[in-house]
Amino acid sequence: MTGKKTKLSKSNSEQRIRARNEAKILKSAVELFSRKGFDGTRIAEIAEASGLPKANVYYYFANKAAIYTRLIEGVLTGWDRALEHITPDREPREALSLYIAAKLDYSRKHASESRFFANEMLRGGKFLSRQQKRHMKEITREYARVIEGWMEEGKIVRVDPNHFLIMLWATTQFYADFSTVAAATVEKKHLTASDFETARSTIVDIILNNCVPPR
């Protein structure tokens, strides 16, 4: 109301600097939180990994929790996008293949986000807002209904739709969260793109060849 215009609207360069530094902080933070959790991660570590002094981290974020909750929001968005492949009008074989591929792709390309969320789930989801919890439940319900619909139409065999969804999530998630174990299992130091491809075809084989009757 009384502030001057130059005070209210930030300059372009200021905004760019803010955007760049926030991104640096968030990128370092998700990696650290994903490995050591909220309490285990030190602001000083985040600062060092971002190449910024610790005080600058506090310039951009009010406190540790503010960084953490911003990251949760980002992961939930990515989570939703993979699920968008499951639509009732698609044939189950196509929809589920696409979903499995997309989810594995997310596990490969956003491994630290995935681990970060896993860490938050191990904690019991204490940092999720009520709204975010509700959103996750609604999304789950929505897709469980699509799967149930396919079962009613006889397009896939009848099993418990909730546990069916859990299987999809568990198998694809594993390759991000426990990539150490997965890599050791295939006798490599790190999982490669071709390991992910083998994972994809194995999951599709086992889940789809059983559940979806041949055309």
Add this chain to the structure above:
Amino acid sequence: MTGKKTKLSKSNSEQRIRARNEAKILKSAVELFSRKGFDGTRIAEIAEASGLPKANVYYYFANKAAIYTRLIEGVLTGWDRALEHITPDREPREALSLYIAAKLDYSRKHASESRFFANEMLRGGKFLSRQQKRHMKEITREYARVIEGWMEEGKIVRVDPNHFLIMLWATTQFYADFSTVAAATVEKKHLTASDFETARSTIVDIILNNCVPPR
């Protein structure tokens, strides 16, 4: 060499007290570590949860890492026991059903041990000794070979045996590590024995009915 006998061999009551207090500490520690990880867990919290003063925790364990590594050893033992159901002489349907049931049972009854190990894997397994890593690899190899054997005999369909093993582990593990998500998915506050039973039959249905040809 110079110590008196009474100094070398502890009395029965001393041993019992030690055993009881160590057990209390380990039980509290596994729950806390499983939720907050190594760096996130405070010795004071462990002490409080055990009902002992902090200094007593240090009387029984040299430091935080000593508690942590003792717990890892315990989890690996439990892990092995579930796998023992997979033997080459058994029919795949029987062996795999037993394994899935045993692993889910472990997830239900030892959820915090399971989460604890998941946390350690998220960290990348930094606390595992070289010996423990080798043991895990050998065990994995051994069971992958059993599965490969069944495939060669035509007893189960041919898929990648490593990724097949991963699927078994991922689906059963999920119900312990992400029980929050699983409970929300089935629209309950906590998973019950009957939820675990539905999980078991769904996993068995999807994995076995596809992979194991009907008798």
Add this chain to the structure above:
DNA sequence: GTCTATATGTTGATAGAC
């Protein structure tokens, strides 16, 4: 074996010069 007190170092967060 139990427990209070404490040494020694870290941590989250802020003040305030530039």
Add this chain to the structure above:
DNA sequence: GTCTATCAACATATAGAC
């Protein structure tokens, strides 16, 4: 917007009386 200096709170771990 950047950064040094600093603080109060809290951490691990130990000393030593009981």
